[in-house]
Amino acid sequence: MAQTEHAEAQLAEVELLLSMFPSQEELEVEPVAYAELRAYVEGTADCPSNTRPELCVKIRTHTGVDVSLSCTYPSDYPSVLPEIVVRCGELSRVQHACLVSDLRLYLRESCTGEVCVLSAVDWLRDHTHEYLERDDDGAKGAAQAPSAETFTRLWIYSHHIYNKSKRKNILEWAKELQLTGFSMPGKPGVVCVEGLQAACEEFWARVKVLTWKRIMIRHREDVPLDPANQSAESLRRFDGFEEAAFDPHGNRGNHMDLGQLFQFLSERGCAQIFQMYFGVEGR
Known part of the structure; x- marks a missing residue:
């Protein structure tokens, strides 16, 4: 995938997310990088910016747990996965490590070569509660490892x-x-x-x-x-x-x-x- 195609895919995903999460309380996009990405795709800038697009999606899971997903796009995304950070105050350190590891595995197996932020959002919305429920067995077992x-x-x-x-x-x-x-x-x-x-x-x-x-x-x-x-x-x-x-x-x-x-x-x-x-x- 060429550099221009990478940029086009990134812009399309950001704009899709903005249409799905119109409130800043749901989605924050770093404005300078977004504007520079858009200018490059639309041809008003000759070369892509060195500033990489960053966004943060606030998610409410089906069980009412608040999770945030922060993503930074490498220049060659979506040929490679984005850099992701997941935050959830209700997860223990062990639960959090397991969730992030499994999310990355899911994205590698299911989304490499394709935009994947929305897939990550859906996965977190559907699966976060499973890691919270591991408190008795999973977390204690990991603590004894x-x-x-x-x-x-x-x-x-x-x-x-x-x-x-x-x-x-x-x-x-x-x-x-x-x-x-x-x-x-x-x-x-x-x-x-x-x-x-x-x-x-x-x-x-x-x-x-x-x-x-x-x-x-x-x-x-x-x-x-x-x-x-x-x-x-x-x-x-x-x-x-x-x-x-x-x-x-x-x-x-x-x-x-x-x-x-x-x-x-x-x-x-x-x-x-x-x-x-x-x-x-x-x-």
């Missing part, structure tokens, strides 16, 4: 992190999954997340499918938890999750002071990670 008894810290390396949407997703997903750590945008990009293993794995599953020049887990730390003597909180090196910038410089302001990064890591007992990332000892 090995992944829920392991504290994990992932050190992620990316060739660069510039895109505002990706940076927003990294922050929101980490907080949603109750992970601590930090993200350093620029070139290179560094992300550290720490918390229960299941949450870290869900974070990595979301991040790695975004469009990257290069992204990888540079290093991981897994510590089995002894419930009687140790908690995940006692192993955290970071308070909350933040985007950290260290004296940005360069023509695009996209290079960080790595000396300040080394000091930041050292203060949190993570100095050894610097050499793993950059191949030299910090100072």
Whole structure:
């Protein structure tokens, strides 16, 4: 599918959704990206915008549960799936992880190559209650699984992190999954997340499918938890999750002071990670 066809399919889907959900309380569309997409499709702009369309649909399920579905279109959507974030205050972390995993599987199997936001909305409306009903068996079973008894810290390396949407997703997903750590945008990009293993794995599953020049887990730390003597909180090196910038410089302001990064890591007992990332000892 050519670039123009991608854009046409994206615009058609956005306009269909706007006709089905006319109220901003039901559907929010990022206005600048929508206007630029429309201008490109209609021929008043010569090239597509670097700003990717984003939308958020508010859903009331058949059982009265409120769910929101946020989608960001990659430039080659619908040849690839959109980036999705699901929020539902009534789901536990384990229930939420299961729901998102199953939704992504459904979209991969049923919708790849086709626009899929409306299909995702319908699936959430029909199936969210099933995950809420797993509270006794599914959630307890997952809590007893090995992944829920392991504290994990992932050190992620990316060739660069510039895109505002990706940076927003990294922050929101980490907080949603109750992970601590930090993200350093620029070139290179560094992300550290720490918390229960299941949450870290869900974070990595979301991040790695975004469009990257290069992204990888540079290093991981897994510590089995002894419930009687140790908690995940006692192993955290970071308070909350933040985007950290260290004296940005360069023509695009996209290079960080790595000396300040080394000091930041050292203060949190993570100095050894610097050499793993950059191949030299910090100072």
